[in-house]
Every structure is written in C-alpha cells, then in structure tokens.
Amino acid sequence: MLDFSSEEVAEILRLLDAAFHDELTLESKRRRVVFRRGAAGGWTQETHTFQLRPVVLLERAEEPRRNIALEATRSPSDTDVIEIRSSLPGTFYRAPKPGAAPFVEVESRVHEHSVVAIVETMKLMNSIHAGAKGKIVEICVTNGDFVEPTTVLMRLRRAGP
Amino acid sequence: MKLHRILIANRGEIALRVIRTCRKLGIETVLAVSDADLDSAPARLADIAIRVGPPPAAQSYLHVERIMAAAKAVKADAIHPGYGFLSENARLARAAKEAEIIFIGPDETHLASVGDKLQARDHAVAAGLPVVPGGPVDDAEAALALAGEIGFPVLIKAVGGGGGRGMRHVKEGSEMKPAVNLAMAEAEAAFGDARIYIERFVERGRHIEVQLLGDGRGNVIHLGERDCSIQRRYQKLVEEAPAPDLHPKLRSSICEAAVRFGRHLKYRNAGTVEFLVDINRNEFYFLEMNARIQVEHPVTEAITGLDLIAEQIWIAERNELRLTQNAVRFSGHAIECRINAENPADDFRPSPGTVIRALFPAGEGVRVDTHIESGAHVPPFYDSLLAKIIAHGKNREEALIRMKLALRNCILEGVDTNVSTHAGLMSRSEFIDGGVTTDFLPAFLARTPRLSATEVA
Numbered sequence: 001m002l003d004f005s006s007e008e009v010a011e012i013l014r015l016l017d018a019a020f021h022d023e024l025t026l027e028s029k030r031r032r033v034v035f036r037r038g039a040a041g042g043w044t045q046e047t048h049t050f051q052l053r054p055v056v057l058l059e060r061a062e063e064p065r066r067n068i069a070l071e072a073t074r075s076p077s078d079t080d081v082i083e084i085r086s087s088l089p090g091t092f093y094r095a096p097k098p099g100a101a102p103f104v105e106v107e108s109r110v111h112e113h114s115v116v117a118i119v120e121t122m123k124l125m126n127s128i129h130a131g132a133k134g135k136i137v138e139i140c141v142t143n144g145d146f147v148e149p150t151t152v153l154m155r156l157r158r159a160g161p
Numbered sequence: 162m163k164l165h166r167i168l169i170a171n172r173g174e175i176a177l178r179v180i181r182t183c184r185k186l187g188i189e190t191v192l193a194v195s196d197a198d199l200d201s202a203p204a205r206l207a208d209i210a211i212r213v214g215p216p217p218a219a220q221s222y223l224h225v226e227r228i229m230a231a232a233k234a235v236k237a238d239a240i241h242p243g244y245g246f247l248s249e250n251a252r253l254a255r256a257a258k259e260a261e262i263i264f265i266g267p268d269e270t271h272l273a274s275v276g277d278k279l280q281a282r283d284h285a286v287a288a289g290l291p292v293v294p295g296g297p298v299d300d301a302e303a304a305l306a307l308a309g310e311i312g313f314p315v316l317i318k319a320v321g322g323g324g325g326r327g328m329r330h331v332k333e334g335s336e337m338k339p340a341v342n343l344a345m346a347e348a349e350a351a352f353g354d355a356r357i358y359i360e361r362f363v364e365r366g367r368h369i370e371v372q373l374l375g376d377g378r379g380n381v382i383h384l385g386e387r388d389c390s391i392q393r394r395y396q397k398l399v400e401e402a403p404a405p406d407l408h409p410k411l412r413s414s415i416c417e418a419a420v421r422f423g424r425h426l427k428y429r430n431a432g433t434v435e436f437l438v439d440i441n442r443n444e445f446y447f448l449e450m451n452a453r454i455q456v457e458h459p460v461t462e463a464i465t466g467l468d469l470i471a472e473q474i475w476i477a478e479r480n481e482l483r484l485t486q487n488a489v490r491f492s493g494h495a496i497e498c499r500i501n502a503e504n505p506a507d508d509f510r511p512s513p514g515t516v517i518r519a520l521f522p523a524g525e526g527v528r529v530d531t532h533i534e535s536g537a538h539v540p541p542f543y544d545s546l547l548a549k550i551i552a553h554g555k556n557r558e559e560a561l562i563r564m565k566l567a568l569r570n571c572i573l574e575g576v577d578t579n580v581s582t583h584a585g586l587m588s589r590s591e592f593i594d595g596g597v598t599t600d601f602l603p604a605f606l607a608r609t610p611r612l613s614a615t616e617v618a
Contacts, residue, residue, distance in 0.1 A: 006523075006527065006528040006529075009523055009524075010523075010524055010525040010526070010527070013523060013524050013525070014525065030205075030206060031206070035523055036520075038522070038566075038569065038570040039569075040566065040569045040570070041566060042522060042523075042524050042527075042566045042567070042569075042570050043522070043523040043524045043570065044520040044521065044522060044523060044570045044572065045520070045521050045522070045523040045529070046518075046519065046520050046521075046534075046535060047202075047519075047521075047534050048534055048535070049202040049205040049206050049534060050205065051200075051205050052205065053209075055194060055199050055204060055210040055211065055212050056209055056210065056211040056212065056235075057211075057212050088510070088511065088513070088541065089513060089541045090541045091217060091541075091542070096350075097346075097349075097350035098350070100350075121511045121513065121541045122502070122503075122511035122513060122541055122542075122543065122544055122545045123543070123544050123545075124511055144217075146216070146217075
C-alpha cells in the first residue's frame with residue numbers, strides 16, 4: 001500500500017509470520033503503514049497518508065450553499081407546531097423529479113404518512129414523511145440545499161383531534 | 162506518444178487506484194477534488210490536488226466545464242475519468258479532443274453507440290450476438306402486442322441508461338399500462354429520455370461479463386469473464402473470476418461473442434460486455450457494454466497478473482495492444498467483496514460519517530483497494546463504497562478461505578458497514594457451491610433479516 005505491491009507486502013508478512021514480532025511500521029515521506037497480527041490470525045494494516053502540499057484552488061472558493069441552523073420561532077406554548085427533519089444528512093428536494101410539482105406548499109394539508117420531501121443520501125432517495133396530520137405552516141429550506149439531521153426542513157401545525 | 166501528466170476526474174478508491182499505477186509508470190497525477198474531498202487520502206497522495214467545486218457532484222465531478230478548466234490549468238495531457246461520474250460522457254470526450262487533451266476512454270462515437278441501449282442492441286445483432294427477445298415500444302399498446310409475441314413475464318427497460326431506473330417487471334397484460342407509464346416517467350426523470358424497450362424476463366439468470374481490451378485499430382482481446390450475479394437492487398456486491406461452474410463451451414462462446422462485439426465496433430480502451438446467462442435454457446444474451454474501467458476489475462487483474470489501468474494508459478497513448486490473446490494466462494480464482502457504508506440491519510440504509518478506526522486485512526493473496534483511513538470522512542454526496550477486498554487463491558476454495566479471514570481482519574468503526582453481510586454470504590452453502598443466479602442475494606437477505614456484526618464475530 002505504501003509504494004509496495006500487495007505481493008511485496010505478502011512477502012514481508014511471510015517473513016514476519018515466522019518471527020516473534022506482532023507489529024511492523026513502514027514509513028515513507030508520503031505514507032505510514034502499520035501491520036499488526038489479527039486476533040483471528042492473518043494480518044491487519046492501518047494506513048495514514050501525510051498532507052504534503054495544499055490543494056490548488058482553481059477559482060475563488062464560492063461558499064457552498066449551507067443551511068444556517070434556524071432559530072426556533074414558535075412560542076413555548078405553541079406545542080401544536082411540529083418540526084420535520086431528515087434522519088440522514090443529504091440533499092433536500094421538494095419535488096419527486098426536476099420540473100415536477102412540489103410534494104407540498106405552505107398551507108398544504110397532510111396526513112402522518114404523506115411524503116413532504118425527499119432527501120438524497122449517497123445516491124439513494126429517502127422519502128420524508130409529515131409525521132402527523134395537519135397543515136404545513138413553513139418550508140424552511142430551499143430545493144437543492146444540503147441538510148443535516150439537525151436542520152428543520154418544515155414546520156407543521158397539528159390538526160385538532 | 163508518452164503521457165506525462167494525467168488529470169484524474171474522480172474520487173475515492175478508484176482515484177487512488179489510478180494514482181498508484183501512474184506513480185509506477187512515472188506519470189504525474191493531478192486529482193480533481195470537490196470541497197468534500199479536499200482532505201481525502203487520494204488528494205494527499207496525488208502530486209497535485211485541484212479544487213473543482215462544491216460537494217454536490219453536479220457542481221464538481223459531473224461538471225464538464227470545471228473538469229476541463231482544471232485539466233487546462235495544470236496542462237494535463239490526458240484525463241482519466243475512472244468509473245461513474247463522467248466516465249462515459251461523450252461531451253467530456255469531445256471537449257477533451259477539442260482541447261487536444263487525451264480522454265482515457267473510447268471515441269465519443271463509441272460512447273454514443275454503447276450509451277444508447279437500443280443502438281448497442283442493434284450493434285450486437287449486427288455483430289451476430291444473441292439478444293434477449295424484445296424491442297423498442299412507443300406506448301402500452303405496442304408493449305402489449307410485443308409481449309404477446311415474446312411471452313410474459315417481460316422487463317421494461319430505459320433506452321437512455323441503466324442502474325435499475327426506468328426498469329419494470331411485468332408479469333401479465335393487466336399490469337402493462339401502469340408499468341409502461343411509470344417506466345417512461347422514471348426514464349424521463351433519470352436520463353431526460355423517455356424511450357423504453359421491452360425484453361423477455363429471464364427467470365433464472367446469471368450476470369456474466371467479459372473484460373475486453375481494444376486498441377481502436379481492430380485488435381481486440383478478452384481477459385476472461387467475471388461472475389457478478391450477487392446483486393441487490395441491480396447493485397453488484399460480490400464479483401468473482403472465473404465464473405464458477407460454467408460449462409467450458411458456454412464460457413468460450415461468451416468470451417468469443419464479446420470479442421466479436423468489440424471488433425465490430427473497432428473498440429478502443431478497456432471495456433466490459435455484459436451478458437445474461439439463462440440457466441434454464443443454457444443460453445446467453447447480450448445485455449450492454451460498459452465503455453470504462455469497472456469497479457470489479459481487480460478480480461481480472463488477480464487471475465491474469467495484468468494492470469488494467471496501465472493497459473488503458475498504454476492504449477490511450479495510441480499504441481497497438483501489447484498483448485495477444487495467446488499471451489493472456491489465467492491463474493487461480495479471485496473473489497471481490499464490496500465494503501459499503503450501509504446498515505444491513507436497517508435495510509442497507511446509507512451511513513455517512515467519520516471512520517474513527519480503519520483496519521484492513523493484509524497478507525498472501527489479499528488485496529485491498531480503498532481510500533479510507535482512520536479519521537476519513539464519508540460524505541453523504543457520493544456512493545457508499547468504502548473498500549474492495551480481493552482474495553486470490555490457486556482455486557476457489559483457497560480464495561474463499563482467504564476472504565473469510567480477510568473479512569475478520571476488516572475492522573471499521575464510526576460508520577455502519579456490510580462486512581457482516583459478506584461474512585454471512587461467504588459461509589452460505591449456495592454461495593460456497595457456486596453458480597448462483599441473480600435472485601439468490603435478495604432471497605438470502607430475506608432469510609437473514611437481522612445479520613448483525615455480533616452474530617458473525
């Protein structure tokens with residue numbers, strides 16, 4: 001892994017197999033690899049690559065669009081307002097596909113299992129559900145924004161019983 | 162022509178893989194990185210890392226103009242696109258050509274003819290390859306008529322691309338209309354191309370693919386086949402070479418067919434021709450061609466002793482193939498397990514985050530291709546591949562023994578992984594027997610719903 005092929009690593013480990021050592025560290029200017037005996041036999045490797053030079057910036061780094069954590073706007077007594085979040089970080093989409101109508105708008109009435117948005121994480125689309133019956137009162141993020149599990153996506157006013 | 166400086170327009174393990182070969186060949190590497198990958202191991206290991214944009218792929222790794230601007234800025238003489246992202250993008254191939262930078266891949270005309278599934282199917286027929294009975298349809302009515310001819314069940318597929326999008330399984334006539342509408346909508350959304358075609362659905366099939374090398378002058382050789390039948394939702398999980406329990410006559414017919422297809426196109430670059438083997442009928446059909454290096458190329462490297470990235474570069478330098486078919490020697494058996502950041506106990510939910518500790522296996526017959534080190538970030542923007550573990554042995558039994566031990570020495574903390582799924586698979590009698598069909602993995606996962614790390618340890 002360092003500047004060795006896997007065949008050369010195997011050769012080194014074969015020599016070590018017969019020795020009493022349990023650990024071998026190889027280090028170059030660019031990388032360090034630590035080989036250790038595995039608990040169940042065989043060997044493990046742990047690699048660390050050193051940072052030698054900074055990344056070249058092709059253009060002025062425009063700030064990636066990031067969400068600013070939103071202040072809670074509801075008053076403490078307003079317990080009927082529910083915050084909708086994503087359990088995974090990812091890219092927030094309001095519609096099932098580009099150009100299509102959004103799942104919901106402010107004032108839309110939804111049920112617990114209504115899909116209100118999708119969040120794309122690692123190329124997988126995950127549906128975001130309303131979580132309760134009621135009315136959407138606020139959409140807090142913009143289509144295409146990156147969201148974290150802490151980000152409030154939407155607020156919903158729970159419908160009376 | 163000798164290449165001196167290659168821009169790598171990719172990330173993750175394949176970026177590191179290309180860097181490794183370039184260093185061996187004395188070629189300078191420039192890695193295009195998004196803001197999410199500024200601190201990745203490949204960015205540190207490349208001779209130069211150049212930022213091309215913010216984390217979303219559309220603004221960085223998929224952005225043709227930014228990739229080209231980076232290539233020009235560093236005066237790269239070639240671009241290696243890896244797999245995925247822009248690897249089969251005709252626009253990048255054309256832009257590179259206009260800038261007199263070599264695109265390490267096929268000509269843009271080849272990208273177009275294999276990128277369009279119907280064109281590829283027509284080329285296959287012209288080259289005398291068997292294709293699954295079927296053809297293009299404009300609407301549900303035409304689909305019903307064609308399905309009547311070829312027989313149910315059928316599969317609806319998108320002309321514009323793969324990956325399971327726009328794909329629908331139709332068991333009987335009553336399901337056709339909604340399925341066609343959905344498939345066309347999905348295909349339009351995913352590829353901007355609503356065209357579909359239908360094929361007879363093969364109930365029990367194996368996914369067998371053939372690795373090709375071509376030099377664009379009509380010289381095409383194959384490097385044997387790979388079996389990629391272990392799939393979940395059209396995503397490959399385990400690959401091996403050679404394909405276990407495949408009749409020698411069928412094997413050589415498949416490899417010959419792939420070469421015939423490559424010669425028909427006068428293909429240039431490494432490429433893979435995918436086939437579906439119908440084990441009930443003992444027949445095979447052309448599926449599609451991938452005009453790039455593939456994720457699973459290491460199993461072929463293990464059994465041939467070749468470096469496919471080095472061959473790609475050699476071909477890109479406009480040399481004739483330096484290998485003849487007879488010079489390709491096969492040795493032993495290799496298996497690859499794809500280690501992904503996903504949680505098998507929660508329907509393979511993606512698990513981005515920080516890898517706190519990363520120990521990988523090492524030793525005889527074991528190779529690990531990975532960009533992950535202790536402390537590495539796994540961003541939510543890209544696919545979930547963390548590492549590929551490749552075990553090679555003098556036969557399949559030895560490769561399996563080595564893989565089982567290797568998986569026990571694969572210790573990743575901080576994100577969920579599918580290591581336990583692989584460990585379970587490697588001990589499963591159907592897998593050990595070899596030659597499973599593509600319906601095996603979903604059934605296996607359904608039987609072992611809560612395979613946790615503790616059960617395997």
